[in-house]
Amino acid sequence: MPLTRRRLGALAAATLTPLARPAIAQGAPLRVGLMLPYSGTFAALGENITHAIELYLASRDNKLGGRAIQLVRLDDESSPPNAVQNVNRLLGRDRAEVMIGTVHSGVVMAMVQAAREKGVPLIIPNAGNVAATRDLCAPTIFRSSFSNWQPAYGMGRALAAQGVRKAAWITWDYAAGKESGEGFADGLKAGGAELVKVLTLPFPEVNFQPLLAQVPSLGVEAVGSFFAGGGAVQFVKEYAAAGLRERFPLCGSGFLTEGVLGPQGAAAEGIRTALHYGDGIDNPTNVKFRAAFQAKAGRPADVYAVQGYDAAQMLAAGLDAAKGDIAAEKEFVAGIRAARIDSPRGAFTLSASHNPVQDIYLREARGGENRVIGVAAAQLADPGTGCRMA
Amino acid sequence: MLGAQLLNGIQHGLLLFLISAGLTLIFGVLGMINLAHGAMFMLGAYLAFAVVGAGAPLWLAFPAAILGGVALGAVLERGLFRWFREREHLDQVLLTFALILLFEEARAALFGNAFHGVPVPALLDFSVRVTADFAYSAYRLAVLAACLVIAALLFLVLERTRTGAAIRAAAEKPDMLDLLGMDARRIHTIVFAAGTALAVLAGALAAPLTSVYPNMGEGFLIVAFVVVIVGGAGSVAGAFWTALMIGMVDTLGKAYVPALAGLAIYVLMAAVLLWRPAGLFARG
Numbered sequence: 001m002p003l004t005r006r007r008l009g010a011l012a013a014a015t016l017t018p019l020a021r022p023a024i025a026q027g028a029p030l031r032v033g034l035m036l037p038y039s040g041t042f043a044a045l046g047e048n049i050t051h052a053i054e055l056y057l058a059s060r061d062n063k064l065g066g067r068a069i070q071l072v073r074l075d076d077e078s079s080p081p082n083a084v085q086n087v088n089r090l091l092g093r094d095r096a097e098v099m100i101g102t103v104h105s106g107v108v109m110a111m112v113q114a115a116r117e118k119g120v121p122l123i124i125p126n127a128g129n130v131a132a133t134r135d136l137c138a139p140t141i142f143r144s145s146f147s148n149w150q151p152a153y154g155m156g157r158a159l160a161a162q163g164v165r166k167a168a169w170i171t172w173d174y175a176a177g178k179e180s181g182e183g184f185a186d187g188l189k190a191g192g193a194e195l196v197k198v199l200t201l202p203f204p205e206v207n208f209q210p211l212l213a214q215v216p217s218l219g220v221e222a223v224g225s226f227f228a229g230g231g232a233v234q235f236v237k238e239y240a241a242a243g244l245r246e247r248f249p250l251c252g253s254g255f256l257t258e259g260v261l262g263p264q265g266a267a268a269e270g271i272r273t274a275l276h277y278g279d280g281i282d283n284p285t286n287v288k289f290r291a292a293f294q295a296k297a298g299r300p301a302d303v304y305a306v307q308g309y310d311a312a313q314m315l316a317a318g319l320d321a322a323k324g325d326i327a328a329e330k331e332f333v334a335g336i337r338a339a340r341i342d343s344p345r346g347a348f349t350l351s352a353s354h355n356p357v358q359d360i361y362l363r364e365a366r367g368g369e370n371r372v373i374g375v376a377a378a379q380l381a382d383p384g385t386g387c388r389m390a
Numbered sequence: 391m392l393g394a395q396l397l398n399g400i401q402h403g404l405l406l407f408l409i410s411a412g413l414t415l416i417f418g419v420l421g422m423i424n425l426a427h428g429a430m431f432m433l434g435a436y437l438a439f440a441v442v443g444a445g446a447p448l449w450l451a452f453p454a455a456i457l458g459g460v461a462l463g464a465v466l467e468r469g470l471f472r473w474f475r476e477r478e479h480l481d482q483v484l485l486t487f488a489l490i491l492l493f494e495e496a497r498a499a500l501f502g503n504a505f506h507g508v509p510v511p512a513l514l515d516f517s518v519r520v521t522a523d524f525a526y527s528a529y530r531l532a533v534l535a536a537c538l539v540i541a542a543l544l545f546l547v548l549e550r551t552r553t554g555a556a557i558r559a560a561a562e563k564p565d566m567l568d569l570l571g572m573d574a575r576r577i578h579t580i581v582f583a584a585g586t587a588l589a590v591l592a593g594a595l596a597a598p599l600t601s602v603y604p605n606m607g608e609g610f611l612i613v614a615f616v617v618v619i620v621g622g623a624g625s626v627a628g629a630f631w632t633a634l635m636i637g638m639v640d641t642l643g644k645a646y647v648p649a650l651a652g653l654a655i656y657v658l659m660a661a662v663l664l665w666r667p668a669g670l671f672a673r674g
Contacts, residue, residue: 041503041604173648201644202652205609206600207402210644213394216523230505234601237507243517243525263507 029070030326032315033096035086035111036125038075041229042103046075049125049308051297053100055289056312064316067324072096080106087114096120097326100311103304105129105148105176115141121318121332125311126304130179130382133355137387139333142354144311144341146276147382148176148226149183151253154274154360154376155224156187156195159251164188164221166196170211170235171226172203180226180253187377196220206234212242223248228255233263240267254278254363254370259302261368268365276356277303277345278363278372286344301344310343310356317341353384394524395645396638401530403637404537408592409610410617410629411544412585418561418624419581422471422482426489428611430459430586433493434593435602436501439508448511448598455594456587463586467579475578494605505603533595540591541630548626557581561624613640616655620662621671628671 034053036046050073062069072094076086087110090096099115099122102108108127113136115122121140124132128148132141159167169184171177177200185195197218199211215223223244227235232255239250245267250256254275257268289309293301314336321335322328341348341356348358362376413427437458438451466489474482509515510529517525548554556577559566567574593607600606617636621628636655643654650657662670 039503041505043503200648204603207640207644209398209402210395210641213391213398213524214645217391230507230601230603233505233507237510238527241510241517241525241527241530243519247523263509265509 029068035101052308065319065324078104083110148179152180152183153187158376160191160193173200353387399638399641403634407633425486428607429493430589431593432607434590438597459587459590463583467582622669625671
């Protein structure tokens, strides 16, 4: 009977550990709350993140820092209006002691708020709002993915390095697009180039024509953009159809061509993007991870899977340092801060504001793959402006 | 650049007209607010997606959209809307809102919730230079032409046939049909079926330009309502000119005053309603 065995284990732990933490807390599995989209537009992303977390846990025999891990899932449906209620449910009804989530940047803010108010550790496996590791940073808030600023900064740098002096930025009028645009501008500036114009349209409209018609008169040599998912498919196709591609090469944050190269078809061929992951990264961790993920999930790994895998690795680093005791906050936080995460994207550490310091790769879309052709910005850290940790 | 923007405005406006034409007729003749009209547009887009997905050419989607739209419209009118005509507006709104939910759930069950692109047919997969430095995809131009042809046919039917005359009469004064001794119920079915078919066809035509995604009809529905209100409920000519105007205001707003772009058409609507509360083309 598992219950008895668990109790025995708890008893053994209590007898053997001189520092007698509450025996029950040590023996009972740690409840890790996964608040992710399992339905709606981002369901596939939530599934991939979850598969990768489970994959890592299985490789550790489902124990971190000697403590058994129990995952509790909650579908956030990528719905900002329900976000606060969902977080309360995760922490109340589901009694989660650590949170991992989420994909949507509007939903993650409720998790950040809860993490700050209730001190429950949070690891963000996707959402890139800069605020989470800037103004709203906290000792127990970590990110395994990226800040919106990072990939676009890399793209700006790479563009300037290619000799482009003036560029424009096209995006949806929402936080991710705006924050990416700031990264793009900073990257261009760092390379001596200039962002001369930002064109936006309301999210999630796809009538790009009024913006595209302006491009020829802007006096730029290249156009950068942030779109994702279906919007990215349509934008890339319209950009090519408007006859702009040859005269004003299109580039962008990696999400422009991430997971959508199939439907974009020939229109995407040759587009350069920057991201912290890509196809053809030839390190042993990546090769092993991709094979294992394919075997478990039945589909190829993607950047979201990598971010989920690394979220689990970060949790492991913290729990290993705290010997499985989540209440030992100082050790837990210090463990993650000091960790060197052996990620499929290439190893990374965390910045002072708890965002990955990572290589941003330059990729080129060729034959349905985002081939890595170089590093756009090496070991890039988000500036973390405004982050003051107590 | 202005030339390209004017063309963008016309193209956007003509597509808007296809959606608004049915909405304004249903509103004018049946006196019913059909919130599910946007769902018909979505249906057409997913129809195009399904046709292409099955390996058939996109062209097949257009006759299918017309026939399917007519059939669906007739069934909806006979089976549901007819029984709600005498009810309060709130009941009608609830009915059509329920239809949106039903169509969306069906869409989720059949196609899932992802955003899908619909490829442009190979025959029209090239670009045409429309100004010195801006090109249009041939398909976009073809849609523009198709919208013009459909609009012309619609006006021809309304202006030159007995049924058309009856519809115009009914749109102006719903009681007129009884006075003329015509079968009002038959006219209602025709209007609803034709209006639905126009929206479904618009969706199928637009699919390669907009992609298909959940709730895609809603955004178009709201703007179509603006067209109906500004143009005057029941007036197809009003819908035509207003759709072009809204398309133009929206496009030029996005191009030249992006900060106010989302607001421009609603400001226009408010201004017109203050000046002519029944809409620009309302008579009497």
